[in-house]
Amino acid sequence: MSGTEQINYPPDEILSPAPTRRKNFEHIILWMLSNNEECEWSDFTENPIGISQSTLSIYKNRLESKGFIENVRRGFYQITSAGRERYYELSRMKSTKRKLNYPPKAILRRRNYDHWILWMLYNNNYCKWSDFLDDNKPVYINQSSLSKNLNLLMEKENAYVKKDNKRYEITEAGKIEYSRMLRLYDLDRQSILEEESKRIEEITKKTREFFRKYNIEDRDVKFRFLNNVLKMDYAKVQSSLDNEEDFKKILLFFSINHPNSYPGYISPEEFSLKFGIEKIILEFHILQIAEKEIYPIKFFKLNTKEGKTFYFQAEEKIEKVLRAIVDEYVAKFTYLNKLGGYPYYTMYSLIDDILGDICDNLFHNDLRDSLGEFLAEYIKYLTYKIETEKQLVDASDKLEGFMYENIPLMLQSFESGDLEHQFKAKKEHRYYLYPDTLKALAPYYMKNIKTVFQKTIASIEERDLDKALEVLNSAIKSEPEKIELYILNSIVVSLWRRHREAIELLEEQLDKLTDVDDDQLIPIIMFILTFCHLSLGNFEKALEISHDAIQINSNHPISHLNRAFIFGYNLLHRWDPENASLDYFLDEIEKTISLESNTLNLSRYYQLKAIIFFELRRFDDAVEAIDTAIELKPKIIDYYYKKIHGFILNKRFKEAIEFVEIAINQFPNENKHFLNKKAYILDKMGYYENDPMKFEESLEILDKLIELYPDDYDLLNSKVYVLAYLERESDAIKLAKELVNLDPNCGNYHDSYGEVLMMFKRYKKAIALFKEALNLERYGHFVYQTFIKLGICYYNLEEYDLAKECLEEGMEQTYSCLCNQEKKEHWLEKANTYMLKIKELNIKTQ
Numbered sequence: 001m002s003g004t005e006q007i008n009y010p011p012d013e014i015l016s017p018a019p020t021r022r023k024n025f026e027h028i029i030l031w032m033l034s035n036n037e038e039c040e041w042s043d044f045t046e047n048p049i050g051i052s053q054s055t056l057s058i059y060k061n062r063l064e065s066k067g068f069i070e071n072v073r074r075g076f077y078q079i080t081s082a083g084r085e086r087y088y089e090l091s092r093m094k095s096t097k098r099k100l101n102y103p104p105k106a107i108l109r110r111r112n113y114d115h116w117i118l119w120m121l122y123n124n125n126y127c128k129w130s131d132f133l134d135d136n137k138p139v140y141i142n143q144s145s146l147s148k149n150l151n152l153l154m155e156k157e158n159a160y161v162k163k164d165n166k167r168y169e170i171t172e173a174g175k176i177e178y179s180r181m182l183r184l185y186d187l188d189r190q191s192i193l194e195e196e197s198k199r200i201e202e203i204t205k206k207t208r209e210f211f212r213k214y215n216i217e218d219r220d221v222k223f224r225f226l227n228n229v230l231k232m233d234y235a236k237v238q239s240s241l242d243n244e245e246d247f248k249k250i251l252l253f254f255s256i257n258h259p260n261s262y263p264g265y266i267s268p269e270e271f272s273l274k275f276g277i278e279k280i281i282l283e284f285h286i287l288q289i290a291e292k293e294i295y296p297i298k299f300f301k302l303n304t305k306e307g308k309t310f311y312f313q314a315e316e317k318i319e320k321v322l323r324a325i326v327d328e329y330v331a332k333f334t335y336l337n338k339l340g341g342y343p344y345y346t347m348y349s350l351i352d353d354i355l356g357d358i359c360d361n362l363f364h365n366d367l368r369d370s371l372g373e374f375l376a377e378y379i380k381y382l383t384y385k386i387e388t389e390k391q392l393v394d395a396s397d398k399l400e401g402f403m404y405e406n407i408p409l410m411l412q413s414f415e416s417g418d419l420e421h422q423f424k425a426k427k428e429h430r431y432y433l434y435p436d437t438l439k440a441l442a443p444y445y446m447k448n449i450k451t452v453f454q455k456t457i458a459s460i461e462e463r464d465l466d467k468a469l470e471v472l473n474s475a476i477k478s479e480p481e482k483i484e485l486y487i488l489n490s491i492v493v494s495l496w497r498r499h500r501e502a503i504e505l506l507e508e509q510l511d512k513l514t515d516v517d518d519d520q521l522i523p524i525i526m527f528i529l530t531f532c533h534l535s536l537g538n539f540e541k542a543l544e545i546s547h548d549a550i551q552i553n554s555n556h557p558i559s560h561l562n563r564a565f566i567f568g569y570n571l572l573h574r575w576d577p578e579n580a581s582l583d584y585f586l587d588e589i590e591k592t593i594s595l596e597s598n599t600l601n602l603s604r605y606y607q608l609k610a611i612i613f614f615e616l617r618r619f620d621d622a623v624e625a626i627d628t629a630i631e632l633k634p635k636i637i638d639y640y641y642k643k644i645h646g647f648i649l650n651k652r653f654k655e656a657i658e659f660v661e662i663a664i665n666q667f668p669n670e671n672k673h674f675l676n677k678k679a680y681i682l683d684k685m686g687y688y689e690n691d692p693m694k695f696e697e698s699l700e701i702l703d704k705l706i707e708l709y710p711d712d713y714d715l716l717n718s719k720v721y722v723l724a725y726l727e728r729e730s731d732a733i734k735l736a737k738e739l740v741n742l743d744p745n746c747g748n749y750h751d752s753y754g755e756v757l758m759m760f761k762r763y764k765k766a767i768a769l770f771k772e773a774l775n776l777e778r779y780g781h782f783v784y785q786t787f788i789k790l791g792i793c794y795y796n797l798e799e800y801d802l803a804k805e806c807l808e809e810g811m812e813q814t815y816s817c818l819c820n821q822e823k824k825e826h827w828l829e830k831a832n833t834y835m836l837k838i839k840e841l842n843i844k845t846q
Contacts, residue, residue, distance in 0.1 A: 008035040009048055025051060025059050030087040033069060033079035040076050067209055081205045089125050100124050100131060102138040106185045110587065113141050113149045118178045121161060121170040128167060172206075172244075176234070177578065183543055184579055203229055210248055214275060224255040227316075232295050237285060249277045250285045259302055259310045259318060262364040267308070300378065304370045321362055326379065329354050351375045431537055431573050434611050436638055437565060438491055438531065440604040441524050441558065445484040449475070456488060460495065468492050483509050483521060490528050499532040506532075523549050523558040530562050539575035542566050557595040561605065564588035568612040585612060603632035607639060614646040622646050637667055644677060649822050653685045672709060675701055676718065683722060695725050713743055717752050724756045732756050747777030751786050763793040784813035788831045795834050804838050807831045 009015070010031040017023060028049065032039050044051045051059075060077070063069045068083030079087065102108075103119040116139050120127050132141045141149070150168065153161040160174030170178065207226055216222060228251040234244050241247055253271050256264070268286070272279040290299040290311055298314035312318050329350060351372055359365045446453040452475045459468035472489045479485065486509045490502040506525050526549040533542040546562040553559050567585040574580055593605050606629040613622030626643045633639070640663040647656030660678045664671055679698040686694030702719045709715060716739050723732035736753035743749055754769030770790045774783060787810030794803035811831045814824055 007039075007043060008032075010035075015048060024090065025055060026063065027087070027090040029056075029059055029063060030068065030079060030083055030090065033077060034084055034087045038072060038076050038078045067205065070208070080208065085125065100127070100137075108138060110185075110583075112583075113145055114153060115181050116141065117149055117153060117168075118160065118170060118174060118181060121168060122175065122178045126164075126167040126169045180576070180578055183540075184584060210245075214252070216252070218261075220258075220260060221252075221255050224258060225252055228255060231297060232289070236294060237288070240288075241281065241285065246277050246281060247285075249275045250282060250289070253282065253286065254289070254299075254311050257308075257310050259312055259363055259367065262310065262367060265308050265310070300374070302367065302370055302374050304367065318362060322358060322378075323382070325357050325362070326354055326375075326382065329357075330379075350379075431535055431569075433531060433535055433565075433569055434608075435495055435531075436611075436642075437561070437604060437608050438495075438528070440561065440601045441487075441491070441527060443598050443601060444524050444558065445487045445521060449482060449484045449488065452485065453488060456492065460492065465492070465496050487521070487524060487528065490525075490532075494528065494532050494535070497535070499535050502532050503529060520553070520556070522552050523556040523562065526552075527558050527562045527565070530566060534566065534569060537573075537575065539566070539570065555595060557592045557601070560588050560591040560595065561608075564592055564605075564608065568608065571612060572615050582616075599632055600636075603629040603636060603639070606632070607642060610642055610646065614642075614649055617650060619646070619650045619652070634666070637663075637670060640666065641677075644681075648681060648684060651684075651688065653681050653688075656681050672705060672712075675705060676715065679705075679718060679722075683725065686725060692726060695722050698722050699726070713739060713746075713749070716742075717749060720752055720756060724759050729760050733760070745776060747773040747775075747780045748782050750776060751780075751782050751789075754786075755789060758789055758793055761796070763796050767793050784810055785827055786810075787813060788827055791831065792834055795837065800838050800841060803834065807835055807838075811835075 010028055014024070014028060014031060028051070029044065032043065032049070036043075041056070043049065044056050045053060060069070063083065064071070066082070066086075067080055068086050069077050070080055072078050100120070101123045103116060103123075107115060107119055117127075117132070120131065120139060124131075129146070132139060132146050133143065134140060150161060153159065153174070154163065159171055160177050162169055162171050204226070207222075207229060210216070211222060216225070225248075229248065232251065234241075234247045237247060241250075249271075252275070253266070253268070256266055256271075266274070268279055268282050271277070272282055288294050289297075290301065293299070299311050300314070300319065302310040302312070304310075354375055355368055355371060358371065359368050363371055442453070452471060455471045456468045459465075459471060469489070469492060472485060472492065476482075476485050476489070486505055490505045493505070494502040506529050509525060526545050530542045530545050533539075533545065543566055546559075546566055549556075549559040549562050564585055567581070567588060570576055571580050571582060571585060589605060589609055593602060596602050596605065606625045610622045610626035610629065613619075613625060623643070623646065626639055626646065629636070629639045630643070640659070644656050644659055644663070647653070647659060657678060660674050660681070664674045667674070679701040682694045682698035682701070685691060686698065699719065699722045702715055702722065705712075706715050706719065716735060720732055720736045720739060723735060733753075733756055736749075736756045739749045740746075740753050750769050750773035754766040754773060757763075757766035757769060767790060770786050770793070773780070773786055777783070787806050789810075791803045791805075791807035791810060794800070794806060811828060814827050814831070
């Protein structure tokens with residue numbers, strides 16, 4: 001330390017222990033570094049410490065090799081986060097009895113012994129076998145369960161726990177799992193922040209070791225790397241990348257090849273040789289991270305004419321400044337154009353002006369040509385982002401929309417790319433969640449808007465969105481202070497998949513509710529927010545919202561329904577596969593049921609149980625749940641459809657037909673829908689049992705229905721498939737063509753026509769119909785199938801590159817399709833079959 005600063009020294013009990021005990025030099029050195037900002041060599045060799053030069057050298061080297069201390073500059077040392085932990089451990093060892101930390105009640109309430117063990121090991125550095133066997137302590141695990149759970153934690157491929165000299169310690173993989181585990185519990189804000197701080201400290205420690213190992217000195221590269229490693233979790237790529245250190249190397253590649261580093265650059269070839277990573281692995285994961293966007297981070301690429309590529313991210317400093325500059329020039333053009341000041345202003349003029357501002361200031365001037373090409377795509381990106389995401393609700397959004405209004409016309413002077421398609425396609429990915437559960441919210445908000453509610457529901461049942469919104473907008477105009485109207489409005493737009501619009505609307509209302517401290521409606525709003533975020537695949541955000549709902553009102557059944565909904569659908573869509581646990585779902589749904597007094601809502605909760613059980617193929621549990629729902633409310637038609645669907649899903653077709661007859665007797669006015677469902681079941685039986693007579697029975701039912709309801713074209717669509725299954729080629733194609741002529745704007749009917757042509761090996765004509773289907777309804781519920789069918793057609797025409805491209809697009813859309821698990825698995829299996837065929841062909845030709 002400098003001579004002007006006061007040095008803190010250890011107490012006598014550490015410096016001069018009892019005669020029977022030796023000095024612990026490790027403890028003395030770590031004490032000094034923990035209680036002083038830094039220490040120099042002489043601070044340890046001079047009195048009162050007085051460690052000899054040779055002893056100090058030995059311990060210094062030992063502590064440095066373990067990562068406990070670091071040499072910050074010549075002759076000066078500081079303690080690391082790992083060293084601080086070791087110091088605390090040594091200090092605790094001096095006490096006669098070791099004191100253990102125990103998990104909070106939120107974790108102890110669930111008897112997840114593996115979670116108890118991970119918590120204890122993480123928060124106590126290590127534990128012994130006996131630490132879990134004292135039944136007078138908060139954590140008690142019987143010997144059989146303890147042995148089973150410890151073995152499981154130690155036997156995993158990436159073991160979470162290790163045993164060292166009768167001590168159990170948590171591994172690096174265990175610390176990552178521990179961090180994930182905490183998100184499943186209702187911990188308070190401070191606990192979450194403390195745990196996040198520990199996570200960052202752990203990552204920072206490992207990062208220092210990584211930098212030291214690979215001699216990374218550039219401060220900007222270090223900062224970008226740390227920022228990347230905190231935002232991108234290794235677990236996301238673990239299935240394709242066995243080595244976590246290789247993952248860090250990939251993030252280092254992005255951190256080095258940044259525009260701010262220009263002219264510094266390292267190619268994938270040079271990088272793979274220098275840092276010891278296979279080039280093919282590096283390039284594959286660059287593609288996945290920067291272009292496939294497997295993380296929720298937008299990467300921009302700046303390509304030079306020399307073949308170099310630099311990367312930067314949306315929302316980092318360089319992009320924020322660039323966005324501000326682009327916005328300023330677009331605004332200047334727009335405003336002056338209105339005054340007649342920019343009569344001949346083109347996209348080239350706009351880009352040239354922007355380049356004049358950013359070159360030498362924000363980017364290196366040598367990148368000017370590359371930036372010219374990049375800016376054209378960047379402005380397209382901003383334009384389509386504003387067009388597709390902004391709702392033009394507040395003044396700033398309207399102004400921004402106005403600024404970019406004329407940009408599409410200017411873009412016509414450039415080559416049209418598929419940026420718009422890519423952006424919108426990504427935006428429109430949705431996960432299928434049965435909306436029935438939303439009906440459980442009605443009793444909590446409808447009483448103050450009963451008339452409007454009834455009119456709106458009537459319009460929804462008629463599938464007339466415009467009419468429903470017209471009713472709501474009129475009511476909101478009359479009574480803008482009624483929060484319930486906005487709740488109903490958000491449900492309506494979310495049913496039509498306009499989830500972002502619903503989120504913006506609700507967040508605004510949530511602020512108002514917070515102001516008036518109305519915690520009865522807050523869980524309702526939060527549930528709809530969860531529904532919308534999960535539909536968009538935002539699992540982490542949904543989990544965060546559900547946690548807040550519990551914190552605000554833990555006695556409200558909808559607060560627990562929120563978490564049950566998340567955990568239930570995580571079992572189906574696997575957003576967080578590590579924590580896809582049926583126990584989590586059952587715990588929360590049972591809490592929901594126990595808190596609910598409304599019989600109709602209770603039936604809805606049992607319906608949700610049935611939905612999850614049916615999709616998981618737990619048939620007996622599902623039937624028990626749906627039967628309970630029907631027993632509670634026998635006049636709810638949804639439950640009958642759900643039970644029929646469950647029978648079909650589990651291929652219990654005879655029971656399904658028997659139950660259809662029961663449903664027809666219960667709901668005679670719904671005869672048409674149930675008979676159509678019966679025809680569908682007969683089609684399934686014909687397919688799985690290879691029985692043409694079942695198709696004939698189905699055809700007979702459909703012909704009768706078509707005669708009664710000639711304007712229902714969906715019945716004709718069903719008949720097209722039955723004729724195809726019966727191999728009546730000319731009849732099937734003739735009817736499919738007639739159907740397209742009856743409704744030429746329906747993409748689904750074009751898709752059906754194409755599929756029938758494909759079934760009879762008329763691949764070229766089928767491709768034309770599939771393309772037309774996509775043109776008509778690019779985001780229709782069927783398009784994931786259309787892409788896969790296009791791939792199959794191209795495969796059969798031996799156009800393998802196009803086949804692969806279409807199959808990959810279809811698979812990507814299938815993962816987030818608006819379809820049940822059975823359809824998802826069916827179409828993924830089809831796509832995978834043809835992808836394997838293409839792979840085999842490639843191997844043979846090599």
